[in-house]
Amino acid sequence: MTTIDDHADLLSGEQVRLSEAGARDFFELLKPRVMSLVVFTAFAGLLLAPGQINPFIAAIAILCIAVGAGASGALNMWYDADIDAVMSRTARRPIPDGRILPQEALAFGLTLSTFSVAILGLVVNWFAAGLLAFTIFFYAVVYTMWLKRSTPQNIVIGGASGAFPPMIGWACVTGGVSxxxxxxxxxxxxxxxxxxxxxxxxxxxxxxxxxxxxxxxxxxxxxxxxxxxxxxxxxxxxxxxxxxxxxxxxxxxxxxxxxxxxxxxxxxxxxxxxxxxxxxxxxxxxxxxxxxxxxxxxxxxxxxxxxxxxxxxxxxxx
CATH class of the missing domain: 1.20.120 (Four Helix Bundle (Hemerythrin (Met), subunit A))
Incomplete structure (x- = not known):
């Protein structure tokens, strides 16, 4: 019987080649269903906020939030590849399924995180960018690497990461929160x-x-x-x-x-x-x-x- 440790050894072992993953595999790393909820609630926060924002700037803001959310999903899949390989709900994800190598997912997530935060700060405002950076960190590090495997309150505390997007959208317009x-x-x-x-x-x-x-x-x-x-x-x-x-x-x-x-x-x-x-x-x-x-x-x-x-x-x- 294959154990989690077996999968962890396989996933963390030295790899000397790149995978043959396609665009669809990398898109799956972004957790598109979760991303759709993030984008929608962030869009709602942006529309509900008092004040005006240029439509082009607004589109860039939503794109950055979407990419940041996808980066969080990629980092989550990278770290959770060992347990994803065992759970029936997640066994067909790109890393445990062998379509993407762990280091590729890590590099993909870190790159998207950096660019999404930087562009949001440069084009929109740095307060919103800071919130996005904190959200990515909270989901990938605080929730995924710490809370998820250590406490039954993981979802309660970790749920904050999924609740920030409307605040980020609001901050894109106002430069703050209310x-x-x-x-x-x-x-x-x-x-x-x-x-x-x-x-x-x-x-x-x-x-x-x-x-x-x-x-x-x-x-x-x-x-x-x-x-x-x-x-x-x-x-x-x-x-x-x-x-x-x-x-x-x-x-x-x-x-x-x-x-x-x-x-x-x-x-x-x-x-x-x-x-x-x-x-x-x-x-x-x-x-x-x-x-x-x-x-x-x-x-x-x-x-x-x-x-x-x-x-x-x-x-x-x-």
Missing amino acids: LDSVLLFLIIFLWTPAHFWALALFKMRDYGAVGIPMMPNVAGEGSTKNQILVYAVLTAACGVSPALTGLVGWGYGVFAAVLGIVFVGCSIAVRQMPDGDEKMLPAKRMFAYSVVYLFAIFTALILAHYAGPLLDRLAGAA
Whole structure:
């Protein structure tokens, strides 16, 4: 039976050749599905921020954030190649699958990190660039190299890295942060544990096989389900908060409340799921809905930001 150590020896052994990886393999290193969420929430932060930004500069800013997010993904895959090789969900990633060599992924990630931060600083502003650099460092070093393998709170603390993009987008326009940008951060930060612990429930065996201390493996299914419910409630409440601060109108608030109620309902269904349930259907449904929830929340924020003033003008004209 092949062990993690066997894969680690293979992946870390001396390589004297370059792989024959194509562009598609390197693109896969960027974690494009995760990148799409990062880009979208960063774009939302940029659009919601007060002030103006040149469209060309805005496009460069979003591109730099996307490249920085991809760099984080490449560095994560480089460091996690040993456990990725064992887990069924990740075994076909480019490094464990043998399509890309570890040192190629490392060089790729470091190069993209450097260029994305430098260009964002030179073209947009250095505050936003500093936030992007910190986000890459937090995900690649603090989360991937430290928290992920050392504490069941890995997702809670490490989730901050995925919550920074709207703040970076906001900072690209304003050169700083504000209460509203912090609320955008908190929506994602509070959403992350419920989202990932739902996944961890039906991937417990994979995480257990590689020794990653995910919450279900350490605290048990019951405790994890209770915590998912708590974070779902907090996420639903925070999701409505932009209407309370005046960032958007109450039409958004009502819509966000409905989305949040469904999110909490999914978490209640997970909590009622028997321990040891082989199918884990409620957890799978919650994981799927959580992605829909986040995209819907940020889409609604963008629409409300632009539709609100338009509706006010139409009402005034009438």
